[in-house]
Amino acid sequence: MSNIDVSQQEGSLIFTLPARFDSHIIENFRDAYSDIPSDSDLIYIIDLAQTEYIDSSALGMLLNFKHHVQAGDGIVCIKNCQPKLKHIFEMSSFTSIFKFL
Numbered sequence: 001m002s003n004i005d006v007s008q009q010e011g012s013l014i015f016t017l018p019a020r021f022d023s024h025i026i027e028n029f030r031d032a033y034s035d036i037p038s039d040s041d042l043i044y045i046i047d048l049a050q051t052e053y054i055d056s057s058a059l060g061m062l063l064n065f066k067h068h069v070q071a072g073d074g075i076v077c078i079k080n081c082q083p084k085l086k087h088i089f090e091m092s093s094f095t096s097i098f099k100f101l
């Protein structure tokens with residue numbers, strides 16, 4: 001199983017994802033954010049600097065994550081997205097759902 005690194009920095013909670021963001025890490029990803037209170041007003045950053053591959057389950061995980069944190073005033077941003085991954089987000093209309101840094 002691939003690890004997801006979670007760190008906090010100046011009002012942000014940063015989730016650094018592994019090289020493959022796919023169905024094999026659904027449980028790990030859910031566990032990484034399930035203990036976060038949904039009423040938190042943090043900025044949640046999904047850092048894809050190491051990520052080279054995503055699949056449709058990853059897109060679903062991101063939507064579930066966004067739904068969880070937006071129960072409060074949380075904002076979800078995607079950071080360090082490689083061009084080939086950005087293309088997938090564009091084709092899936094995720095660029096209108098998430099803020100890209």
